[in-house]
Amino acid sequence: MANTTQALEAPAAARAKPSASLWSDALSRLLRNRLAIVGGVIVLGLLLIAIIGPYIAPFPYQSQDLDAVTLTGGPVAPFRGAHILGTDELGRDLLSRLMDGAQISMTVAMVVQIVVLFIGVPIGAAAAWFGGRTDSFLMRFTDVIYAFPDLLFIILLGVAFRETFFGQAMNGLLLVFVAIGIVSWVTMARLVRGQLLSLKETEFVEAARAIGVSDFKIVTRHLLPNAIGPVIVAVTLGIPSAILSEATLAFIGIGAQAPRASWGSLIADGQNYIRSQPHLVIFPAIAIALALLSFTFLGDGLRDALDPKLKGKQ
Amino acid sequence: MTSVANTAAAPARDPGALVDVQNLKIHFPILTGVFQTEAGRVRAVDDISFEIRKGETLGLVGESGCGKTTTGRALIRLRNPTAGKVFFDGRDLMSLSRGELRRMRRRMQIIFQDPYGSLNPRMTVGSIVSEPLETHHLSSGHRMDRVRELLALVGLNPNYTNRYPHEFSGGQRQRIGIARALAVEPEFIVCDEPISALDVSIQAQVLNLLVELREQFGLTYLFIAHDLSVVRHISDRVGVMYLGKLVELGPPTAIYESPGHPYTRALLSAVPIPDPKAERKRRRVILTGDVPSPVNPPSGCRFHTRCWLYERLGRPENCRTEDPPLRQIGDDHRAACHYAEDALKSDVGVAHLEDRVRRGTPAAVAARHEAAAQAAVPHEQGAGVAGTGE
Numbered sequence: 001m002a003n004t005t006q007a008l009e010a011p012a013a014a015r016a017k018p019s020a021s022l023w024s025d026a027l028s029r030l031l032r033n034r035l036a037i038v039g040g041v042i043v044l045g046l047l048l049i050a051i052i053g054p055y056i057a058p059f060p061y062q063s064q065d066l067d068a069v070t071l072t073g074g075p076v077a078p079f080r081g082a083h084i085l086g087t088d089e090l091g092r093d094l095l096s097r098l099m100d101g102a103q104i105s106m107t108v109a110m111v112v113q114i115v116v117l118f119i120g121v122p123i124g125a126a127a128a129w130f131g132g133r134t135d136s137f138l139m140r141f142t143d144v145i146y147a148f149p150d151l152l153f154i155i156l157l158g159v160a161f162r163e164t165f166f167g168q169a170m171n172g173l174l175l176v177f178v179a180i181g182i183v184s185w186v187t188m189a190r191l192v193r194g195q196l197l198s199l200k201e202t203e204f205v206e207a208a209r210a211i212g213v214s215d216f217k218i219v220t221r222h223l224l225p226n227a228i229g230p231v232i233v234a235v236t237l238g239i240p241s242a243i244l245s246e247a248t249l250a251f252i253g254i255g256a257q258a259p260r261a262s263w264g265s266l267i268a269d270g271q272n273y274i275r276s277q278p279h280l281v282i283f284p285a286i287a288i289a290l291a292l293l294s295f296t297f298l299g300d301g302l303r304d305a306l307d308p309k310l311k312g313k314q
Numbered sequence: 315m316t317s318v319a320n321t322a323a324a325p326a327r328d329p330g331a332l333v334d335v336q337n338l339k340i341h342f343p344i345l346t347g348v349f350q351t352e353a354g355r356v357r358a359v360d361d362i363s364f365e366i367r368k369g370e371t372l373g374l375v376g377e378s379g380c381g382k383t384t385t386g387r388a389l390i391r392l393r394n395p396t397a398g399k400v401f402f403d404g405r406d407l408m409s410l411s412r413g414e415l416r417r418m419r420r421r422m423q424i425i426f427q428d429p430y431g432s433l434n435p436r437m438t439v440g441s442i443v444s445e446p447l448e449t450h451h452l453s454s455g456h457r458m459d460r461v462r463e464l465l466a467l468v469g470l471n472p473n474y475t476n477r478y479p480h481e482f483s484g485g486q487r488q489r490i491g492i493a494r495a496l497a498v499e500p501e502f503i504v505c506d507e508p509i510s511a512l513d514v515s516i517q518a519q520v521l522n523l524l525v526e527l528r529e530q531f532g533l534t535y536l537f538i539a540h541d542l543s544v545v546r547h548i549s550d551r552v553g554v555m556y557l558g559k560l561v562e563l564g565p566p567t568a569i570y571e572s573p574g575h576p577y578t579r580a581l582l583s584a585v586p587i588p589d590p591k592a593e594r595k596r597r598r599v600i601l602t603g604d605v606p607s608p609v610n611p612p613s614g615c616r617f618h619t620r621c622w623l624y625e626r627l628g629r630p631e632n633c634r635t636e637d638p639p640l641r642q643i644g645d646d647h648r649a650a651c652h653y654a655e656d657a658l659k660s661d662v663g664v665a666h667l668e669d670r671v672r673r674g675t676p677a678a679v680a681a682r683h684e685a686a687a688q689a690a691v692p693h694e695q696g697a698g699v700a701g702t703g704e
Contacts, residue, residue, distance in 0.1 A: 132345070133349070133350050136349075136350060202431050202432075203427075203428055203432035204431065204432050204433055204434040206387075206392055206424070206426070206432075207424065207426065207432055207491070208434075208445070209392055210390055210392055210419065210422075210423060211419060211423075211445060211446045211449050211450075211498070212415070212416040212417075212420075212446075212449050212450065213445065213449050221434075221445075222434055225434075225436040226435065226436055
């Protein structure tokens with residue numbers, strides 16, 4: 001606000017300072033949001049671990065330290081010896097397995113959101129753009145998917161395809177990605193439809209039509225740039241629920257196959273030792289919570305940063 | 315080209331007309347259910363005909379929902395009419411090809427009511443004002459100079475091209491909207507309640523700007539508003555709409571001093587007068603009931619359900635059965651009422667004006683106009699529009 005007032009008061013002859021572009025503006029607002037920064041840094045860290053994890057992990061995720069297990073007669077406790085976070089009952093290093101799990105969770109996060117974008121955005125845009133019967137049909141279809149219990153649908157899909165090539169592909173993960181994506185696009189479709197519907201009626205779109213701007217340019221210059229903020233926010237905020245869905249599925253045994261383990265299946269494996277060796281549950285749970293929180297903080301920060309109406313307000 | 319079959323039924327066409335509206339109807343279907351069947355239609359604009367002459371400002375007033383905005387949009391083909399024709403400079407807008415319409419868009423523009431909704435928040439002022447130039451390949455090479463020139467023309471700092479709309483006040487944003495409309499050097503501008511959303515002090519500034527631009531570029535305006543005094547101030551002729559119909563059309567003196575339609579009189583009688591003496595003389599007609607739904611308008615004259623004259627005349631049958639056409643009732647003065655002559659004789663809505671002169675006769679109007687000139691000044695100051703470009 002201070003910026004604007006200053007420039008307005010400046011003599012007309014003085015070359016007004018060019019306003020920052022919208023995106024760099026949003027970035028500077030994002031950078032002022034500490035919680036979002038913390039979230040963003042953790043997200044970047046998790047991504048880094050997902051990519052280079054196998055190279056920096058202290059042990060390969062599947063290798064067993066049988067000596068250590070024999071010595072303790074069960075899972076190795078954390079903060080002692082070579083295994084910083086301890087091992088599971090088979091002597092596999094928990095830290096290394098968590099780092100491998102990060103790869104699965106981050107892949108889920110990305111792939112599911114891509115599936116969501118590819119299904120949700122076109123369906124929502126088509127419903128809004130064509131209106132009428134197309135709109136009714138697409139939205140009723142969306143309602144049907146929405147009304148169906150998500151988890152039940154994913155489990156049914158998982159069970160039905162478990163033995164097929166599709167179910168086995170990518171160590172069983174492809175099925176999980178697609179299943180979660182298929183139930184999650186609904187919100188995106190509704191969001192995009194709502195955004196475009198209200199934008200279609202705005203006076204600046206009418207003004208563009210009055211000027212004679214082509215339909216294509218109206219969509220690309222006027223509709224999409226105004227809808228992209230909420231879409232980015234929805235994608236970011238959709239990631240934690242995708243991670244959570246994957247963890248839930250892994251917990252009940254759908255998804256990553258042994259010896260690979262996602263955070264959810266680590267918790268499932270660890271629950272047998274929850275009294276004697278609670279670290280087997282606690283550390284994966286911390287990993288999940290950390291990922292969910294940081295994506296949520298980042299998403300909230302993005303929402304605040306991308307809404308130009310909030311600009312200048314603290 | 316202008317002469318079509320239905321011209322005969324309509325009043326004689328003005329050869330000086332820039333925009334000629336003939337039997338325009340715009341209905342919006344109400345679609346319901348899964349199969350989107352038509353359950354009814356909103357008759358937003360129902361068979362209206364009028365013309366806008368080159369260089370004139372036609373004011374259009376009426377309650378909200380009476381179809382004035384829809385009419386304005388149809389005149390520059392932002393809405394496709396259900397029936398009827400709109401001629402712009404002799405050419406039927408509906409018959410134009412895509413390319414022709416695009417070229418025609420250079421000649422007609424629109425200024426919107428909402429200074430917040432009419433500018434894309436993601437675009438800088440520079441790109442908003444240069445978009446029309448780009449679209450019509452104008453001023454290539456020195457486009458930014460032209461944008462600065464346009465900003466200066468509407469009274470903004472030309473260096474603001476890199477700013478975003480939210481950095482401006484309502485009045486400044488409205489100026490940006492005006493600069494965008496002027497970019498293509500149009501002849502005709504639809505001003506869709508351009509000052510209704512602004513502060514009273516800013517209203518006067520923007521109105522003055524519009525008047526100045528009109529003088530400077532010889533613009534023709536359709537000025538849509540619901541503020542009667544603003545319309546009177548700026549218009550060469552005034553049209554009054556009620557429920558999708560044009561009920562009266564004429565010069566401001568006729569409309570404001572000897573209106574021929576009972577609805578116009580009812581509207582005028584509702585305007586408060588900032589003069590206690592005149593205010594005491596004012597005779598108000600309180601319209602009872604709501605505006606009927608445009609989905610299912612009353613038969614015959616649409617105003618008969620709320621018309622004081624209809625009651626006073628003992629509920630004549632033709633008001634209920636026959637839709638009154640817009641007909642000549644005076645010099646350049648048309649009204650759509652079976653009993654316009656009776657309305658003219660009444661003093662409803664104009665009782666506060668000098669009542670020694672007999673009402674309704676052109677001579678009386680002229681005499682009264684002279685006398686009321688002084689009385690009208692403070693009234694207009696009250697609306698914040700005094701001393702505009704005169």
